[in-house]
Amino acid sequence: MKSTSNSKRNVTLGGAAILGVALALSWFRVGPPPTVTITPELPGIGRSTPVAVQVDSGQRGLSRITVELVQGERAELLAERQHQPRPFWAFWGPRTTTDELVLAVGSETVEQLVEGEATLRVSADRASTWLRSPPPVVQELVLPVRLTPPAIQVTSSQTYVAQGGSETVVYKVGPSAVRDGVRVGEHWFPGYPLPGAESDERFALFGVPHDLDDTSEVRLVAIDDIGNELAVRFIDKFTPKPLRTDTINLSERFMERVVPQILARSPQVKDQGDLLATYLTINRDLRRANAQALADLSAGSAPRFLWNQPFLQLPNTQSMASFADRRTYVFDGQDVDQQDHLGFDLASVRKAPVLSANRGKVVLAEYFGIYGNTVVVDHGYGLMTLYAHLSSIEAQLGKDVERGESLGRTGETGLAGGDHLHFSIILHGLQVNPLEWWDRRWIEHRLVRKLGSALVIENP
Template structure:
């Protein structure tokens, strides 16, 4: 006779089976996690090298960026190699979570902003250099991390471009203009004339050789000598050569003028300028508003003219001498230093960078020479204004106009009517405020009005490159 197992026996058997199942699951999980820890490694890192200049010099910026998904990167090494010699640049190790931590992440992204070149590694010599980056991903107990290698060969340049002055007799006056013709080496990417903070870029010489260049330049009105004037040529990594080329510099004694402000004048000029200049907010009284206009707005207009110079066409748009306002009498000359008084006390000082010319009320204003209109609108302190581009950074400005007869983009000939003189902007009476600008810098107009000066100072150096008949 068979006896049925008791309830306790059955319950004990089931518990043993359940424990064996749990142990089996735990054992399988342990084996799995151990396997992950021993074998699971991260994916191959990605390396990006940004050498924007395409070469190295004495101190050249280079950016290295590394990214690694999953558990991140474990090590990054950056080095330069030249002629078999290796020069460590940077090395960094990163903690990575163990492979069994499926939810954990290490360092997935990192970038290095480096300055590489001769200054940091004096052992380097001019010639090709290999920039190498080795980025290793997360490894496992039994498997090392995958390593990605990026190599980039860059030329190391230490010699400045060659620079030869071709023209002679560079005579410049304070506030005046000149031209220099020169020849640069093949590695030059930026050349021209520097005068303090001003830079006058060079351009290919029309009809010249591949490396022949010229630059129209000026010495600013407030620079009393030519010591800061240099012809320069630089390559893409900053190696530069400078040449002192000024043969004669003539300083100029600047005139001075006192201007008395009164309520009638302020009431006439201030409201229209505020109405036409949304960037200005009234300060609540005419004098403070005038001082804001005469100072802040004047500087903002000067900055805008400097930016406008970038739109100048790389060609000579004129062939004949420049015109002045017919019958115009000079009411104020270039670079007059003005002191402003109100009710007997000094309130401001500014410099008048142009010529004030007056003939009759609402006189026709002709274009000084051929060119293209690049500005024709209300323009801050100048009121209704026209600016004509004559090419290679030379522009002429006509302001305080009562009316404008041209639009931006119009081609104009020498003597074309641009508008009529007037009293808009900061004008005390009907007149034309006229300026020549060279790359945004106001320069002495009398030179450009002088056919002899154009022939002697420009045509003689530029030759057939300048289509000027005299």
């Protein structure tokens, strides 16, 4: 009997201890306060500002997270997350201890947003117990709200551009603009301050891609530091110039000559183990890589006109292929590829001297993929000329060259069917029609009349 009463007492004591622990847990075992960080990607709220919200809590886990945007009396719920924390008596089991929300905050997502200031308010609840439920941790961030894009005023007139051609626009932008220029689809032509102008005028040289047959995508753009953007149409006249088509018959002999040479000089190209397959890799992938490298090169172009005369066409040459030919490549009676030829092929005698089309600076002088031995001359403001398939290079990287100065000799390196010069004009990475730049009248009308004293052409 005695032992029974003892064990009864032990059970009672044990029960009291468990109850004590449970009471202690249910009082003290709220999770630690969560930490909240709010990181906007832009210095304010405009059209759409990406904001990252990071919430961390240890041990028992997060419960509810809300993100609100507060302006005056109005609080708009932008996001809400509900997590299931562990019960206060559980020491294991699933829980969420960190969470990240990425929101787009701006006039595109929040109705009735007004200019001024707005507060981003994040509330994070931690796990509670049935006796204690501490208030949520609230973190706030005040940001300016601006919804008006920079103004644009076009000050030049008669913007006439042809498909594949180039043109100039002169304009002013409002003081909030941090980036301006001409956007044509995926191409960007940056604006520059107009040298010598008394006012705050800016200008951009731009081109219309050879395969774009209308100007609906051509816009003059000004953007502020929080992404407010104005994009206006400004083309007065557009001249379509449809692509010509051409057929290139690929012979085994031709590929046997060009493929091993290009492979040996272009470590990034893999031998496909088959002559035609390797040729096609070169014609597609290496061509694309070379185009990208030329676009990258234009980023380093001098912000001034290095030239002051019309561009020079290589004298005594016959044009074998002109700008914007859509070439279908045929092998063994089968169409195997299609590429656009975006330069002039000029032929005279073998190893003829190649002359710089204008004054500028040599920014590339090396073996350059499909173009073989190549020289690229920068003429400033994103305008460059390219001289390809050379048998020898005389130009030196980084050196200034005069118009008519020899850069090397014609040849047939790279993807060339015979001795000739491939000549391209590149404007901010886009290959444009050289015929315009060879034409003194075109330069007078499209550039000089708009740019005034910023561009003076010698011997008019």
